[in-house]
Amino acid sequence: MNNNTLGVIFASDNESHLNDLTLHRTTASLPFAGRYRLIDFVLSNFVNANITTIGIVAKNNYNSLMDHIRMGRDWNLNRKNSGIVVFPPFVLNSSHDIYKGAIEALYSLRNFLVNSKEEYVVISNSNIAFNIDFDDVEAFHLEKGADITVLTHRTEEINPRKYVVSVDKNDRITDLRYPIASDPEEQLADLNIYYIKKDLLLSLIDNAYAHGAYDFEKEIIQKELDNLYIMSYEVKSYVAVIDRIPVYFKHSMELLDPNIRNELFYSNSTILTKVKDSKPTKYMEGAVVKNSMIADGCEIDGTVENSILFRSVKVQKGAVVKNSIIMENGIIMENAKINYVISDKNVIVQSGRELSGFESYPIVIVKGKVV
Amino acid sequence: MNRMKKECVAMLLAGGQGTRLGVLTNDVAKPAVPFGAKYRIIDFPLSNCVNSGIDTIGVLTQYRPFELHQYIGNGQPWDLDRLNGGIYVLPPFMRAKSGEWYKGTANAIYQNIDFIDRYDPEYVVLLSGDHIYKMDYADMLKLHKKQHADCTIAVLDVPIEEASRFGIMNLNEKGEIYEFEEKPKQPKSTKASMGIYIFTWEKLRKYLIEDEADKTSENDFGKNIIPKMLSDNQKMIAYQFDGYWKDVGTISSLWEANMDILHGNSGLNLGDDKWKIYCRNTAEPPHYVSDSATITESLATEGAMIYGTVKNSVLFGSVTIGKGAYVEGAIIMPNAVIEEGADVRYSIVGWNAVVGKNAKVGETQPPSKAGEWKISVIAPNYKVKAGEVVPADKMIGG
Numbered sequence: 001m002n003n004n005t006l007g008v009i010f011a012s013d014n015e016s017h018l019n020d021l022t023l024h025r026t027t028a029s030l031p032f033a034g035r036y037r038l039i040d041f042v043l044s045n046f047v048n049a050n051i052t053t054i055g056i057v058a059k060n061n062y063n064s065l066m067d068h069i070r071m072g073r074d075w076n077l078n079r080k081n082s083g084i085v086v087f088p089p090f091v092l093n094s095s096h097d098i099y100k101g102a103i104e105a106l107y108s109l110r111n112f113l114v115n116s117k118e119e120y121v122v123i124s125n126s127n128i129a130f131n132i133d134f135d136d137v138e139a140f141h142l143e144k145g146a147d148i149t150v151l152t153h154r155t156e157e158i159n160p161r162k163y164v165v166s167v168d169k170n171d172r173i174t175d176l177r178y179p180i181a182s183d184p185e186e187q188l189a190d191l192n193i194y195y196i197k198k199d200l201l202l203s204l205i206d207n208a209y210a211h212g213a214y215d216f217e218k219e220i221i222q223k224e225l226d227n228l229y230i231m232s233y234e235v236k237s238y239v240a241v242i243d244r245i246p247v248y249f250k251h252s253m254e255l256l257d258p259n260i261r262n263e264l265f266y267s268n269s270t271i272l273t274k275v276k277d278s279k280p281t282k283y284m285e286g287a288v289v290k291n292s293m294i295a296d297g298c299e300i301d302g303t304v305e306n307s308i309l310f311r312s313v314k315v316q317k318g319a320v321v322k323n324s325i326i327m328e329n330g331i332i333m334e335n336a337k338i339n340y341v342i343s344d345k346n347v348i349v350q351s352g353r354e355l356s357g358f359e360s361y362p363i364v365i366v367k368g369k370v371v
Numbered sequence: 372m373n374r375m376k377k378e379c380v381a382m383l384l385a386g387g388q389g390t391r392l393g394v395l396t397n398d399v400a401k402p403a404v405p406f407g408a409k410y411r412i413i414d415f416p417l418s419n420c421v422n423s424g425i426d427t428i429g430v431l432t433q434y435r436p437f438e439l440h441q442y443i444g445n446g447q448p449w450d451l452d453r454l455n456g457g458i459y460v461l462p463p464f465m466r467a468k469s470g471e472w473y474k475g476t477a478n479a480i481y482q483n484i485d486f487i488d489r490y491d492p493e494y495v496v497l498l499s500g501d502h503i504y505k506m507d508y509a510d511m512l513k514l515h516k517k518q519h520a521d522c523t524i525a526v527l528d529v530p531i532e533e534a535s536r537f538g539i540m541n542l543n544e545k546g547e548i549y550e551f552e553e554k555p556k557q558p559k560s561t562k563a564s565m566g567i568y569i570f571t572w573e574k575l576r577k578y579l580i581e582d583e584a585d586k587t588s589e590n591d592f593g594k595n596i597i598p599k600m601l602s603d604n605q606k607m608i609a610y611q612f613d614g615y616w617k618d619v620g621t622i623s624s625l626w627e628a629n630m631d632i633l634h635g636n637s638g639l640n641l642g643d644d645k646w647k648i649y650c651r652n653t654a655e656p657p658h659y660v661s662d663s664a665t666i667t668e669s670l671a672t673e674g675a676m677i678y679g680t681v682k683n684s685v686l687f688g689s690v691t692i693g694k695g696a697y698v699e700g701a702i703i704m705p706n707a708v709i710e711e712g713a714d715v716r717y718s719i720v721g722w723n724a725v726v727g728k729n730a731k732v733g734e735t736q737p738p739s740k741a742g743e744w745k746i747s748v749i750a751p752n753y754k755v756k757a758g759e760v761v762p763a764d765k766m767i768g769g
Contacts, residue, residue: 275448281658
């Protein structure tokens with residue numbers, strides 16, 4: 001059945017601090033879980049709920065994103081009707097700078113929104129790994145008679161620059177604000193996913209844009225809390241918001257827990273990604289592998305413990321990889337030892353080198369570097 | 372001008388039952404049988420076609436075609452969803468006055484003359500869906516064109532003592548075939564036919580029509596078309612191939628070919644980025660190797676969960692190897708489960724099959740004579756009960 005909702009995904013997140021990992025890419029195309037990129041989760045959840053008109057707003061460094069999405073074929077989004085559109089950065093008439101915030105971006109997507117047949121819009125960030133049913137979100141929105149439904153989750157991982165919400169007993173949002181020092185550890189955090197009727201969105205965006213506003217949360221959600229019926233839909237299943245390097249590391253390692261893996265990959269939507277036709281992974285004589293998640297195309301002749309290997313990683317004889325994340329095409333040469341390392345794509349750690357970070361401070365090796 | 376025109380069209384014979392694979396082909400045609408941890412047998416000729424620049428392929432199906440049809444789909448995994456050309460599944464069909472099954476390999480092509488004519492090709496490549504190899508058909512076509520041949524047959528050298536198991540081509544000094552002997556008792560040469568042919572379509576078309584009119588013919592390429600063309604002195608040449616090639620028509624050859632991937636010196640390299648083998652992807656997360664697992668000299672792929680010991684084995688997608696299980700020299704096909712404490716050696720476990728707790732499957736002693744493994748086979752979807760013992764060389768279920 002067709003869904004009456006279209007999706008808008010923001011490929012970049014201003015409040016993310018992934019530093020070296022997003023030097024060359026958007027948050028959306030950050031590799032995660034051995035063979036995916038972060039945007040795969042939101043996209044797959046959309047596709048699963050038959051949300052097939054999807055606009056992706058890219059801001060910068062979007063080459064890797066375009067290469068990943070191509071025509072959307074791997075998500076079955078290469079369709080005659082609807083399908084996927086990537087909106088590269090644009091310059092608005094009124095200024096000579098690319099857009100500053102979500103309001104300006106959405107305003108420039110006006111034609112895309114107006115011309116699509118869907119009546120509802122779901123706006124989403126792309127830095128979230130989860131597996132939810134957007135049909136449930138729609139049902140909640142309609143049942144509650146909400147004007148805007150805000151997806152939230154309970155967490156102790158509070159990003160000081162992201163909003164937390166307070167709700168009343170009916171899940172109506174009574175406050176949306178930055179966290180402060182005296183807050184309790186666990187908070188209900190805004191996931192930056194909004195479900196809203198298209199006409200309402202357009203009028204809110206027009207009005208905000210006309211008044212020079214650009215921050216969607218501050219200048220639309222916060223401002224309209226009293227006027228509109230803005231509800232919180234709490235996601236209770238597994239949610240990983242990836243906005244800082246230690247958090248990326250922590251959520252990656254959580255995937256070694258079978259329960260979390262099941263929840264993320266087998267609970268609802270099939271998580272789809274770009275297919276690369278790598279050969280199967282080969283374990284050699286010297287392979288000693290424990291508690292690790294390993295993608296296709298790897299060749300392992302050394303020790304791998306508590307780690308995640310992306311596609312086509314080579315771990316040579318005598319090499320020891322512990323508590324680490326090795327992205328695509330990484331080569332850990334003979335007798336090299338790494339511990340608490342995140343190595344980006346195409347990294348080579350040469351023979352005999354030793355590198356060690358710590359759980360709270362994993363060392364990041366930038367894409368393409370040779371150690 | 373025919374805007375659909377193609378220089379070369381490939382026809383892939385995928386209709387055979389493959390009886391020698393026993394329970395593995397009870398419900399699926401041989402080309403759909405899983406191979407090499409993430410592939411199906413048919414992925415090899417299909418990927419060869421695409422890598423050789425052939426984008427129009429007819430796949431002739433007859434026996435148990437549904438799995439194969441579903442697997443091929445619109446051909447997208449092989450980049451064969453084309454505006455003009457692409458991949459077509461060609462099962463037998465009814466005509467106004469009659470309709471019949473494919474009687475033989477030649478009759479299967481004969482019945483699809485109209486399909487081939489639509490593309491008005493100069494050449495037709497004839498392939499079969501039960502061989503594992505990587506080959507550039509474009510290079511073979513180059514030779515065919517250069518020699519102005521009517522038919523080019525790919526051959527490879529086999530040991531003389533094994534030559535009587537193959538169709539043997541006897542060549543003159545110019546590389547022309549003057550004689551073809553099917554499984555000769557006293558082979559005169561070691562050039563075995565690989566079952567890969569290039570025909571000049573105009574010629575083949577004429578021979579197919581004549582063959583169909585001949586009521587005594589078995590309508591088979593090896594038995595009828597090739598001998599007839601030879602006796603008519605058509606120009607038939609051999610294309611020498613030196614790479615890896617294996618007919619996986621039997622349980623032992625299927626097992627061996629899988630094991631060949633494990634051993635780098637076999638010549639079967641799946642990791643060549645310039646000659647990728649494509650397959651339909653199952654959208655599973657990377658595989659997981661637990662704290663209790665040991666895995667060496669093996670292949671594994673997406674969706675697998677490994678808690679036991681795995682040696683010298685090929686694990687397909689989404690298999691589970693339970694804690695304390697021991698797997699050696701085995702091929703575990705998609706979604707199969709080896710439960711805790713089970714022991715599986717020198718076996719092929721079919722897709723979705725279950726080997727219950729502490730069950731024992733297959734040979735425990737190395738073979739008395741090198742290379743003579745006694746492979747046990749568990750049928751797809753079959754459940755070996757907890758504690759059950761399945762001896763060596765046994766085929767069970769189905």
